[in-house]
Amino acid sequence: MSTLKSMYTAISDDPFPPEMTITLGGQTLTYAKRAWTIDGEERGLRYGENPDQPAALYELTGGGLTLGGVTFRGPGQGLVAALSEEHMLQAGKHPGKINLTDVDNGLNILQYLAARPAAVILKHNNPSGAAWSQDSLADALHKAFYADRIAAFGGAIVVNRTLDAATAEIVNSAYFEVVAAPDYEADALAMLKTKKNLRILQIPGIARLSELSAAPFLEFKSLIDGGQIVQFSFQNRIREVADFLPGQATDKAGLSITSRAPTTAEAEDLLFAWAVEAGVTSNSVIFARDGATVAIGTGEQDRVGCVQITISKAYTKYADLLAWKKHGLSIYELTQKAASDEEAANHLREIQAETEAAKGGLPGSVLVSDGFFPFRDGVDLAIGVGVTAIAQPGGSIRDTEVLAACNEATPQVAMVFTGQRSFKH
Known part of the structure; x- marks a missing residue:
């Protein structure tokens, strides 16, 4: 066991060269390997996805790329790849590939949430939880943390404003591996x-x-044969509420159907949730309310199953929060204690009943889906737990049925289209 534990404290030597050059159609991109002098020793990445995988981080330092009339991000615009000793304010156990790619995906989300103080935990x-706030960065991080207190354990925090003392108190209140901010x-x-x-x-x-x-x-x-697939990165077309498209469609028989438009508050939550969606593995859906995620469903093979699992996650997180606030125990610790303690069993039954009555905190939330709904089943499930507005790409042959599900709900549920899919694999 000591040998296994030592794997996670070791720093791998990597055989990668100090420079890398990529040439595409005569356009050359030059990269320099990033290393840091820590404790008097020059070190690159701790290791890759696993301790037995050497890895290296390269920063784009020269050249440029234009394809199809589109110019890509170039040298001098580095974020994670541009980290120097000056910016590594504390190295901790030394960063590895997963630490930095988590931070990178946090930035991928935050690039669309610049209008307000925002925080993402990955x-x-x-993302396990994400939020933005009209009030403060601390409020955003507080909401992001309590959106999923369990999964936040050992996560990476990324924020888009100077990190202040109130926010630092929240960081220090739990165990995190990484925190990244523009300044402190x-x-x-x-x-x-x-x-x-x-x-x-x-x-x-x-x-x-x-x-x-x-x-x-x-x-x-x-690819596993050494091949490469190259693509343009995803770019969110929904930068403001006005970018959403009306929820309307016409079926094969010529029947046209339109859903109601979201309220201002619903539209703001849909805008927020669609930004977070850019960083979630597909198939995925996100429930959100009041500028914070309520539950995030990731990486499921079917859409209705994703909605189903995400609802279940919301119930678990809601019950856990009750258990933590009332008894200082996680829902799992309380369940274990209830097996041999009648008082704990009563507490557990009370929390379960309260969670069921509150439908996991989902009533009044909005839902975004990274792909269209091929059937109305996922929408019906969401409506059944109290969702009031939905955003999805649109384009399904059954869009009229999906819109009808929203119109048949009491009260009527809003739906808008994004006009783009947001898959991430």
């Missing part, structure tokens, strides 16, 4: 540094995320 390259107030940084294993990253480019989001970046997918 685990295994998916001095007292906040001092508080965070009391957590010696916390990796504290300053990424000044976060302040320019909305500007950077105007251009795509180049994505590579490596």
Whole structure:
């Protein structure tokens, strides 16, 4: 066991060269391997996805790329790849590939949430909770954390404003691996540094995320035969509420159907949730309310199953929050205690009943789906737990049936189309 544990504390030597060059149709991109001098020793990435996988981080340092009249993000616009010793305010146990790709996906989401203080907590390259706030960064992080207190354990926090003392208190209240921000107030940084294993990253480019989001970046997918699929990165076309398309469709018989438009509050929540959707593995749906995620469904093979599982997750998270606030135990700890303690069993039954009555906190929430609904079943499930508005790409041959499900609901549910799919694999 000691050997297995030591795997996770080791830092792998990597055989990768200091430079990498990619040439596409005569256009050359030059990359430099990123390493940091920590504790007097130059080190690159801790390791890759697993301790026995050497890995290296490369920063784009030269050249440029234009394809189809579109210019890609170029040198001098680095974020995670541009981290230097100056910006690695505390190395903790030294960053590995997963730490940095989690932060990167947080930035992928935050590039569409620049209008307000926002926070994203990520685990295994998916957000566990996300929120933005009209009030403060601390309020946003508080909402993001309590959206999924369980999954946040050991996660990476990424925020889009200078991290202050009130926000640092929330970071220090639980166990996190990484925190990244554009800057830190001095007292906040001092508080965070009391957590010696916390990796504290300053990424000044976060302040320019909305500007950077105007251009795509180049994505590579490596195949097991060594081949490569290259694609333009996803770019969110929904940057403001007015970008949503009306929910309307015509069936084969010529019957036209239109859903009601969302209220201002619903539209704002749909806008927020669609931005978060850019960072969620497909098939996925997100329930959101009051500028925060309520439940995030990730990586499911069928859409109705994804809705079903996400509802179940919402119930579990709601029950856990009740157990934590009332008894200082997770829902799993309370369940275990209830097996041999009658008082705990009573508490558990009360929480289960309260969770059922509250439908997992889902009533009044909105739903976004990264792909269209091929059938109305997923929509019917969402309506059944109290969703009031839905955004989805549109384009299904059964759009009229899906819209009809919204119109048949009492009260009537709003639906808008995004006009684009947001798959992420």
